[in-house]
Amino acid sequence: MTSEISLSTVPAHTRHGSNIGQPLTRRDGVLKVTGAATYAADNHPEGMLFAVMATSSIARGRVVALDVDAAKAHPGVVDVMTPAHKPELAMDPDAKTNPFMFRLDLLQNDLVRYAHQPIAVVVARSLEAATEGAALLAPRYEEEPARVGLDADESFEPAAIGIGSPARIERGDVEAALARAEHRLEATYETPAQYHNAMEPHAIVAAWDGDTLSIDTPSQGLAMAQGRLAGLFGIAPENIHIRSPFLGGGFGSKGLVSGPQVLGIMAAKLVGRPVKLVLRRDQMYGPVGHRPPTRQTLRLGFDGEGKLSALHHHAKTVSSTFDDFFEPAADISHTLYAAPAILTSHEAVRADIGTPLFMRAPGEATGSIALEGAIDEAAFACGMDPLAFRLKNYAEVEPISGKPFSSKALRECYRQGAERFGWSRRTIEPRKMRDENGYLVGWGMGTATFPALMFQAEARAVLRRDGSGVMETGAHDMGQGAWTALAQIAADALGLDLDRTEFRAGTSDLPDAGIAGGSAHTATAGMAIHNAGADVVAKLAALATGDERSPLFGAGNAGVVAREGRLHRRDDESRSEGYGDILARAGLAQIEGKGSAAPDPSVQETYAMHAHGAVFAEVKVDPDLGQVRATRLVGAFAAGRVINPRMVRSQFYGGMIWGISFALHEHAVMDRRSGRILNADLAEYHIPVNADVPSLDALMIEEHDPHVNALGIKGVGEIGITGSAGAVANAVWHATGVRVRHFPIGLDDLL
Numbered sequence: 172m173t174s175e176i177s178l179s180t181v182p183a184h185t186r187h188g189s190n191i192g193q194p195l196t197r198r199d200g201v202l203k204v205t206g207a208a209t210y211a212a213d214n215h216p217e218g219m220l221f222a223v224m225a226t227s228s229i230a231r232g233r234v235v236a237l238d239v240d241a242a243k244a245h246p247g248v249v250d251v252m253t254p255a256h257k258p259e260l261a262m263d264p265d266a267k268t269n270p271f272m273f274r275l276d277l278l279q280n281d282l283v284r285y286a287h288q289p290i291a292v293v294v295a296r297s298l299e300a301a302t303e304g305a306a307l308l309a310p311r312y313e314e315e316p317a318r319v320g321l322d323a324d325e326s327f328e329p330a331a332i333g334i335g336s337p338a339r340i341e342r343g344d345v346e347a348a349l350a351r352a353e354h355r356l357e358a359t360y361e362t363p364a365q366y367h368n369a370m371e372p373h374a375i376v377a378a379w380d381g382d383t384l385s386i387d388t389p390s391q392g393l394a395m396a397q398g399r400l401a402g403l404f405g406i407a408p409e410n411i412h413i414r415s416p417f418l419g420g421g422f423g424s425k426g427l428v429s430g431p432q433v434l435g436i437m438a439a440k441l442v443g444r445p446v447k448l449v450l451r452r453d454q455m456y457g458p459v460g461h462r463p464p465t466r467q468t469l470r471l472g473f474d475g476e477g478k479l480s481a482l483h484h485h486a487k488t489v490s491s492t493f494d495d496f497f498e499p500a501a502d503i504s505h506t507l508y509a510a511p512a513i514l515t516s517h518e519a520v521r522a523d524i525g526t527p528l529f530m531r532a533p534g535e536a537t538g539s540i541a542l543e544g545a546i547d548e549a550a551f552a553c554g555m556d557p558l559a560f561r562l563k564n565y566a567e568v569e570p571i572s573g574k575p576f577s578s579k580a581l582r583e584c585y586r587q588g589a590e591r592f593g594w595s596r597r598t599i600e601p602r603k604m605r606d607e608n609g610y611l612v613g614w615g616m617g618t619a620t621f622p623a624l625m626f627q628a629e630a631r632a633v634l635r636r637d638g639s640g641v642m643e644t645g646a647h648d649m650g651q652g653a654w655t656a657l658a659q660i661a662a663d664a665l666g667l668d669l670d671r672t673e674f675r676a677g678t679s680d681l682p683d684a685g686i687a688g689g690s691a692h693t694a695t696a697g698m699a700i701h702n703a704g705a706d707v708v709a710k711l712a713a714l715a716t717g718d719e720r721s722p723l724f725g726a727g728n729a730g731v732v733a734r735e736g737r738l739h740r741r742d743d744e745s746r747s748e749g750y751g752d753i754l755a756r757a758g759l760a761q762i763e764g765k766g767s768a769a770p771d772p773s774v775q776e777t778y779a780m781h782a783h784g785a786v787f788a789e790v791k792v793d794p795d796l797g798q799v800r801a802t803r804l805v806g807a808f809a810a811g812r813v814i815n816p817r818m819v820r821s822q823f824y825g826g827m828i829w830g831i832s833f834a835l836h837e838h839a840v841m842d843r844r845s846g847r848i849l850n851a852d853l854a855e856y857h858i859p860v861n862a863d864v865p866s867l868d869a870l871m872i873e874e875h876d877p878h879v880n881a882l883g884i885k886g887v888g889e890i891g892i893t894g895s896a897g898a899v900a901n902a903v904w905h906a907t908g909v910r911v912r913h914f915p916i917g918l919d920d921l922l
């Protein structure tokens with residue numbers, strides 16, 4: 172892995188002001204490696220008790236008996252929360268008034284809807300006592316057979332998929348185009364259920380003071396969490412104080428408040444003391460979301476020169492019996508290849524499983540491995556190099572909408588990535604390359620893409636007479652480095668050095684920074700910060716330029732520039748005045764500004780906005796044992812402006828490793844009789860370790876986007892997984908000549 176980052180490796184286009192574009196190390200790094208960073212479960216308020224959930228061992232039925240007396244007889248147990256004994260809620264946990272309000276299991280009745288559903292909560296003076304108390308409940312069930320998997324029940328077309336897009340979209344006439352096509356290819360790919368497995372499990376420490384609630388809990392969306400909890404408990408959102416300075420990973424599973432987090436708050440209310448509730452690892456395989464399995468059929472029509480005429484991407488997926496998250500797996504085919512006729516369609520079944528949820532690149536991750544596989548198959552059917560095939564079908568406008576791209580440096584990603592990888596030395600035929608030890612060598616590629624999204628956010632800026640500044644927004648650092656990258660934007664927005672800029676984030680008492688999801692947090696919170704800085708600087712400039720005692724008198728707002736704590740005249744940079752002097756003369760201790768960010772509907776109507784990339788992978792396969800090793804990956808990504816190249820590169824690495832994981836390691840194995848996940852722990856739920864990732868390279872391709880937002884940021888959190896999974900799978904085919912269409916690819920598939 173290349174890990175050194177120096178200023179000379181920072182592309183010039185990323186520089187903006189003096190802080191944006193710098194490869195700074197994370198500001199929270201020392202806190203984290205020394206253990207000084209306090210995660211939610213590290214907070215132990217006075218008098219705190221410990222809660223442990225009892226969770227269902229069946230997937231469908233009802234709880235007919237719980238031995239509450241036995242649990243209560245335990246000397247350390249304080250109380251047992253059950254459907255019959257719990258605080259009243261102000262709202263039915265099964266009510267849903269918007270698509271982001273997911274139904275929760277809060278002990279509302281004795282029904283069991285999935286394995287590991289919470290069925291009781293034991294509160295005790297120690298974690299051990301609570302754990303023993305939960306075991307003493309010895310639940311008895313009336314069990315019904317679990318409906319599991321992609322064939323659980325009759326399928327249907329969902330009313331909406333993902334975050335509300337139509338399940339079926341067609342441009343042109345796909346059936347007619349397929350009928351006319353010189354070549355047709357149909358391939359069905361299956362992807363397994365996957366679980367987020369953040370290092371930090373969902374956890375909460377909750378304390379009530381009358382109608383005021385203080386909680387420590389990891390959250391990717393503080394304001395949404397506040398709103399959801401306000402509804403459930405019937406209190407004002409401003410009476411809810413959430414601290415979430417550090418998350419040990421989220422990946423989408425902490426985007427919305429989960430049932431267990433609410434149960435912790437209910438338990439605290441029940442016993443009238445602060446309560447801590449932390450999920451055990453196996454309890455994360457039920458109530459906190461997952462990536463559902465998919466079965467995807469690709470139908471491609473193309474001519475002998477490799478030109479696509481039709482593309483049908485159909486995806487079947489699974490949701491729960493009681494809520495409506497549907498993985499939008501086929502939607503990636505809207506964007507990537509210029510087929511004149513495109514149809515994307517979705518169907519789903521309902522199974523006895525916890526409701527699936529957004530998991531890093533929801534839709535794009537699952538859809539990409541299938542689409543990139545089918546494209547690889549089509550290229551070989553034409554006897555073409557897979558890169559040449561992709562270039563032949565390069566989309567100059569967004570295929571599904573016909574809109575121009577706000578920017579698209581994908582050609583450059585292909586070119587630079589292929590060159591760095593050495594792609595031109597690849598054989599077209601599979602099973603033709605060997606290394607010095609006789610291992611089969613395969614080279615594969617995939618195209619990466621992810622939409623450039625933006626949500627709504629607000630920020631507050633302060634400049635002080637002592638020459639320092641403050642920027643506040645309730646942003647979330649899931650580990651991606653938001654605390655650092657957003658502080659860089661803040662320092663430039665305030666015209667201050669970073670060490671004069673105090674950046675406050677991670678609590679719900681600050682302005683709403685929007686949800687940290689959809690790879691949109693830097694763009695969203697960053698634009699609010701940028702605008703708040705512009706607002707406070709404009710106010711300061713007005714003080715100076717309107718005052719004849721200032722050297723800036725008469726320059727006008729547009730006539731000054733903020734830099735290193737001073738305002739300078741644009742027409743004569745030697746004439747400047749420090750912030751402190753301006754404020755002192757005006758008799759002010761500080762001056763305040765506000766900013767907000769929101770997607771611009773007119774830009775959205777005009778342009779298709781996506782980040783792009785190209786990933787090239789090498790695998791080596793033992794010809795006798797079928798064991799696969801991903802030996803080398805090169806990704807080249809164009810995602811607009813890079814705020815901090817060190818952190819952006821880490822995001823690409825993380826995504827690419829997730830791609831290796833998707834292709835070769837990761838899956839949740841379900842026991843079809845019980846509906847339980849059998850490998851619900853980090854020992855048996857395989858994800859890559861360092862030995863599985865010998866060499867990664869991520870190139871940042873220059874891309875200036877004048878449309879996405881004023882800072883030109885597209886987002887880098889999720890794109891790395893797309894393209895990478897397909898590249899690895901295609902490399903396995905190229906090594907072995909065996910096309911495996913289900914994942915992860917195992918050695919038994921190759922023998």
Ligand code: MOS
Nearest residue numbers: 422423531688689
């Ligand atoms: Mo992401 S799945 O938007 O946290």
